[in-house]
Amino acid sequence: MSDYILEMNGISKAFPGVKALSNVNFKVKKGEIHCLIGENGAGKSTLMKVLSGVYPYGAYEGDIVFEGIVQQFNKISDSVKTGIAIIYQELALFPDLTVYENIFAGNEVKRGSIIDWNQTIVQAMHLLDKVKLNINPEMLIKDLGVGKQQLVEIAKALSKNVKLLILDEPTAALNENDSENLLELLRELKKQGITCIMISHKLKEVISIADKATVLRDGRTICTLDASKGEVSEGVIIKNMVGREIEDIYPKRPNKSFGDPILEIRNWSAYDPQLGRSVVKEVNLHVQKGEIVGIAGLMGSGRTELAQSIFGNPKSYKLQGELLLEGNQVSFKHPNDAIKAGIAYVTEDRKGDGLFLIQDIKNNVSVANLQGLSSKGVINENEEIKIANKYKQSMNIKTPSVEQIVGNLSGGNQQKVSLGKWLFVGPKLLILDEPTRGIDVGAKFEIYTIMNQLISEGMSIIMISSELGEVLGMSDRVYVMAEGAIKGEMSIDEADQEKIMHFATQ
Structure with missing residues (x-):
């Protein structure tokens, strides 16, 4: 039997006026973490939508081979039944439902034709433990931070006996601590035999976690890099992604010169009536020309709350302090006022x-x-x-x-x-x-x-x-x-x- 859990051979996909994928070949070995990388518009998400059944069989050219069998996915549920789960950057959770209801949404635990809520909660607790998320399963999704919601999504995928887990930009909205926790979880899932495909723009994450990395550019497969051979490095990835070397991703400004302060804020505070607390507290800050x-x-x-309080206060915070623009004290009641003033x-x-x-x-x-x-x-x-x-x-x-x-x-x-x-x-x-x-x-x-x-x-x-x-x-x-x-x-x-x-x- 093949070492590859997934083989996508000669995949092509066109939209009106655009060839999104052109003869793409993509192979993933069992139990590895395989990163899919490329510039925006390279075809990464399109390829994963072909794999997951968003674009059904017949809407593309080429073959999907999963566990040695050629697949013909006509809808998302077909790929889910084979053990493929995809988690998109925009999480697909119901904010007003509980954690356990979200984990088993569409995959309810039943006794006969009746949902067994007690067993649902027990199994949800087991899955939360598996993703190292120590929360009450009866909490509402809207009361969780983005990092914890991401872990709930993974628990939801694990509830369906996933064999291949696909994550599309999973750390895009996470801070560094939550990002590292998520990457550590993927390493743990790898030990449990779950194969992962991760789409990411964060090269440091790719370098830290990938066993292999496949680069797409302009809808074509450019190369597959092997970490065990030292090929997964920032310079090599960038060169293959953009088709040229970028010596320093942060371009330098040779002649730095600053003028008088354009903006000053003094003892600036913003109280959010909805939250019942201050979100900005006595900030002093200046920006020069x-x-x-x-x-x-x-x-x-x-x-973000600081930025919004400066930019005409669209959230209607209760503001205190001084805001000076080019040395003149100003007060903005609406973003239009800030725009007219030059912000x-x-x-x-x-x-x-x-x-x-x-x-x-x-x-x-x-x-x-x-x-x-x-x-x-x-x-x-x-x-x-x-x-x-x-x-x-x-x-x-x-x-x-x-x-x-x-x-x-x-x-x-x-x-x-x-x-x-x-x-x-x-x-x-x-x-x-x-x-x-x-x-x-x-x-x-x-x-x-x-x-x-x-x-x-x-x-x-x-x-x-x-x-x-x-x-x-x-x-x-x-x-x-x-x-x-x-x-x-x-x-x-x-x-x-x-x-x-x-x-x-x-």
Whole structure:
């Protein structure tokens, strides 16, 4: 019998006007952790949707061989029955149901035709123990953090006697501690004989966990790298992913010069009436002209809440303290006030809050500054197309037309559209919240290059990031937050990962 639990041979998949996969070959051995990597739009998720039955047999060319048998999956339940489970980046849980109800949703424990809830809870506790999640199974999903929800998803997959577990960007929304806990769990599942395929953009994670790594580029298989032979290294991965070597993923700015403070906040606090507590506590912070200020901290440290309180307070926090823009005290009652004053905020949730996914690129780019395209209430559509094409070109948005629906773009290209939307308002200060979350190394390099270009043109940037390498690689100065407060401030010359984590865990 073959050593391979999975063989995908000659897989091709086309959409109208796009060849998403072209003769892809992908093999996974039993009991290994196999990472699938590539730039956004390389075809990784499409390949996994073919495997899981999202794209049914007949909608693609080629063969899927699982445990030595050619499979013809017509729907997702067909792949589940054979022992394949896939966990997507956007978790498929019911927030208002309990943990045990979620684990066995669609796979209920029954006595005859009646659901046995007592046995359901007992089995749920066993599965939670297996994924090392010590919680009450009667808790509601909405009361759990993202890291714990991810573990519930894995417990749900294990309830179906999974043989091959596929995880699509499983650590994209997790902090470093939760990410490491998840990776350790995958190592434990490997010992139990479960095979894992992990899609990830985080190269350090790939290097730390992969037995093998297959690289896709432009819908084609480029290579499969073997960790036992020392092939799974950052340089080799990047070269194969992007088709060229990137010597330093964080491009340097040769001529750094800072002007007067563009933004100052003094004793700044924000009280959330819904939570009944302060989410920002007596923060003092300043940003100079031409400076990138990094804000580091663990999830829940108050970084996003701080950004939103500055950007017109869309969450209606009760604010205290002083906000000064170019030395003048200001008060914003709405994000429109902040935009008019020259502040823009690129949200961490581009799909939920940042973009209209069912609209095209030109509509998304123009939406924050329609008055800049309007005369007597009528939008100049020719000018709208011209502006959208300007950002398409300057940001290298990979699309045949600015009339392409944004939801059809890769994550990296969506992020560029979100950035273009806010650049069109002409800000003096740009707040970037997790600017490269869920995008590949090539797109990250492009975003960083754009940031440096904006700084060279006189803009200032606040960058919130959970990736310490990104904070250290792009910032001129770093603030570290924990529990809503600033715990430390460092110049980039004195900052390192250990110091940041020390302040972040205070």
